[in-house]
Amino acid sequence: MVLRPPPLLRVEGVSVDFDGFLALDNVNFVxxxxxxxxxxxxxxxxxxxxxxxxxxxxxxxxxxILFKDEAITDLPEHEIVRRGICRKFQAPGVLPNLSVAENLLVSARRDRGWWQSLTSRVPPDETARVADILERVGLADRATVAAGSLAHGEMQWLEIAMVMATNADLLLLDEPTAGMGRNDTARTAALIRSLAGRHAVVVIDHDMSFVEALDGPVTVLHQGRILREGSVADIRADKEVEAVYLGRAKDAAHA
Structure with a gap:
């Protein structure tokens, strides 16, 4: 008998109250x-x-909230990151005056501080890992250019690369295709699919064509509660989801 490993992340009955407004209401999420x-x-x-x-x-x-079967609910953010969770926000947070490769080195060695990451000798294995990540995200030919000179899509890929460089077990990606065109969005979907298995990945997005391209299980939130969970096909076929979300998303896409 093969034992199934425990969930990587368990959110159990979590509520968040902002002065009487329930932003999350008894959420269970695995x-x-x-x-x-x-x-x-x-x-x-x-x-x-x-x-x-x-x-x-x-x-x-x-x-x-439990991560790897240990409670992290009350831990400070830096300790949660150290345990293996890293988040990419919607707006890229790169260091524009550093090169693309230097941004990755900062992420890969964040426990040593950004300045020491650049001034101390970089171990060969870290150099090789940075080169591999740049190749995977399609930025190998941009390694030496200043991050601030990248196009919008390239900036988002660099941000994903920086999250990858932390070697976190769980990556949280907040609207990774915001502002992208169709081709860049398709390329980003392929990149994120390639991360699954090596990392667990949670993607926040509203573009249903992008969600379909990711082809993973979907969790629908509404008014701080989980409304539905299932495949993309299940979610598209759900009348309540369509009433509260999909119709609005379609209208926004055509606005």
């Missing part, structure tokens, strides 16, 4: 090791708040 999971929902549904609570930026007012 991510398995190596899983690609997609979070969708209307604006204000609680998607970013859930990720903020997982990473320790927002404190749960009820419930608990």
């Amino acid at each position: 991510v398995e090791p190596g899983e690609l999971r997609i979070l969708i929902g209307p604006n204000g549904a609680g998607k970013s708040t859930l990720c903020d609570t997982i990473i320790g930026r927002v404190r749960a007012t009820a419930g608990q």
Whole structure:
């Protein structure tokens, strides 16, 4: 008999109360090791708040969060990152005056501080890992250019690369295709699919064509609660999801 490994992440009965407003209301959410999971929902549904609570930026007012079977609910953000969770926000947070490769080295060696990451000798294995990540995200030919000179899509790929460089077990990606055109969006979907297995990945997005390209299990949040979970096909066929979200998303896409 093969024993199934425990979930990588368990969010158990978590609520977040902002002065009487329940941003999250008794949320139960599970991510398995190596899983690609997609979070969708209307604006204000609680998607970013859930990720903020997982990473320790927002404190749960009820419930608990376990990562690798250990409670992380009350840990500071830097300790949660150290344990193996890393988040990419919607707006890229690169260091524009550093090169693309230097940004990755900062991420790969974040426990030593950004200045020491650049001034101390870089071990060969880290150099090789940075080169491999640059190749995987399609930025190998941009390694020496200043990050601030990258095009928008390239900047988003660098941000994903920086999250990858941390070697975190769980990657939280907040709208990684924001502002991208169709070709860059398709390329980003392929990149994120390639991460699953090596990392668990949670993607927040609202673009249903991108969600379909990711082809992973979907969790729908609405008014701080989980409305539905299932495949993309299940979610598209759900009348309640269509009423509260998919119709609005379609209207926004054509606006």
